[in-house]
Amino acid sequence: MILHLSDHDRGLFPTSDTLAQTLTHVANGHAASRLLESEYPTIGLVVSLPQFARADWAGKTSINRVQWESDPEGATGTVIIVPLETSANCEWVIDDTSAGQSTGSVTISADGISGLLPPQAGEVPLAVVHDGVNVDRALRHIVELGSKAQFDLLYKLGPYSRSAIATASRRIYRDINDSAPDEGGDVIDRADAEQVLSRLMYGLDGETSSVVMRMITRVATTGAAIRTSTMKYMATAIWSAAESMVRSHIGDPPMGRQLRRIARELKTIDPHRVLETYRANHPKALISVNRVQAALTAGATIGTHSLELDQPRPDDNW
Incomplete structure (x- = not known):
């Protein structure tokens, strides 16, 4: 069962853009960590692509998973290493049971990223071409961003x-x-x-x-x-x-x-x-x-008195 979120519930959640950006960093942090544990080229373009994108439907904003052709189930995140002298083409699709399906593709090369990216969430670009000189440093930077993002979202x-x-x-x-x-x-x-x-x-x-x-x-x-x-x-x-x-x-x-x-x-x-x-x-x-x-006898030994538990106290840190 998937809950229907009221406007009040939505107000307690991070904004849609924040959610998309943060989850993208978490996903790509895990992907970069796995790359660091494997054999990878030491020189190349390290590219992290958006894993979550914004879709506007019926006056509301929905955040959806981006399915990249190379990783349709989102099992690894999309952090790829492209040799400096070549280019790579990446296709994507977003499936939403309410808003339908949208598709596109991007080309990545030393000149940057061209083509149609998934709908951008927020002002910070989520498709990033990192320094191509030091792959190890770029991957570790992505891991660091992902770790910080996970605790921020928590x-x-x-x-x-x-x-x-x-x-x-x-x-x-x-x-x-x-x-x-x-x-x-x-x-x-x-x-x-x-x-x-x-x-x-x-x-x-x-x-x-x-x-x-x-x-x-x-x-x-x-x-x-x-x-x-x-x-x-x-x-x-x-x-x-x-x-x-x-x-x-x-x-x-x-x-x-x-x-x-x-x-x-x-x-x-x-x-x-x-x-x-x-x-x-x-x-x-x-x-x-x-x-x-x-x-x-559940609850019999616990005070069952009414409290506004969802109202933060002055000393609450949330």
């Missing part, structure tokens, strides 16, 4: 991630308490929300990555966002991870919603009766009575 996704956790807290509160859609309440307080946010953005202590960092890498270096809005894809991934982490934080098992529904239908809080019914419907499921008990 920081800029903070406001939406914080809001996603707050929304998940309220949604899970209503689920656990069988409340009406307009009834307020949070299943975690501000301190718990900060813990979930830290785990979502930076991972647990000792981990070298996080859910959001891995998502950025996946979007930048694979074809995950082809034929869909990149912003919507990323928002959906964060939204889903936020809900999973909030549920995990309060000890609610993945099938908690189903177990509570069974308990309501049976009008019982006896975990053994709930488990018996669940197993009758899911005979292959591996689930213990302890997990049923966890689902029936």
Whole structure:
């Protein structure tokens, strides 16, 4: 499922141009890193081409993956080395389920880049011919730009991630308490929300990555966002991870919603009766009575009071 982004959600995301530029740098940083690990010419034109481009449709801006002929799935990014005395032709296509398909091609030579590039996002040119004298230095520069861009984007996704956790807290509160859609309440307080946010953005202590960092890498270096809005894809991934982490934080098992529904239908809080019914419907499921008990008591030991978790405090750094 891909989320429909409201204007409010879009306002919490980096701008479309920023997203396209940053993801392009991340993608090409990974591509340059792989080139450095291989055998490559020491002299030549090092060219980094845009991996994400802007498409305007129905009054809104969409950021889409650019599929280059040499790398249609976006598996490596497009950083190429062209011998000084030759030229290279690169064809591209952008598929958008709403805006349709656009195509073009560029020619790269010592004279620069000519032809039709994908729609430019922002004022900073994303198609760059680097110094042809020192390939190693040019590749390392691209890697450095990519690494910086990845952490910049992580920081800029903070406001939406914080809001996603707050929304998940309220949604899970209503689920656990069988409340009406307009009834307020949070299943975690501000301190718990900060813990979930830290785990979502930076991972647990000792981990070298996080859910959001891995998502950025996946979007930048694979074809995950082809034929869909990149912003919507990323928002959906964060939204889903936020809900999973909030549920995990309060000890609610993945099938908690189903177990509570069974308990309501049976009008019982006896975990053994709930488990018996669940197993009758899911005979292959591996689930213990302890997990049923966890689902029936999820959130019971955590203060479920209303907080505006998505409103930054004066000391918030996002």
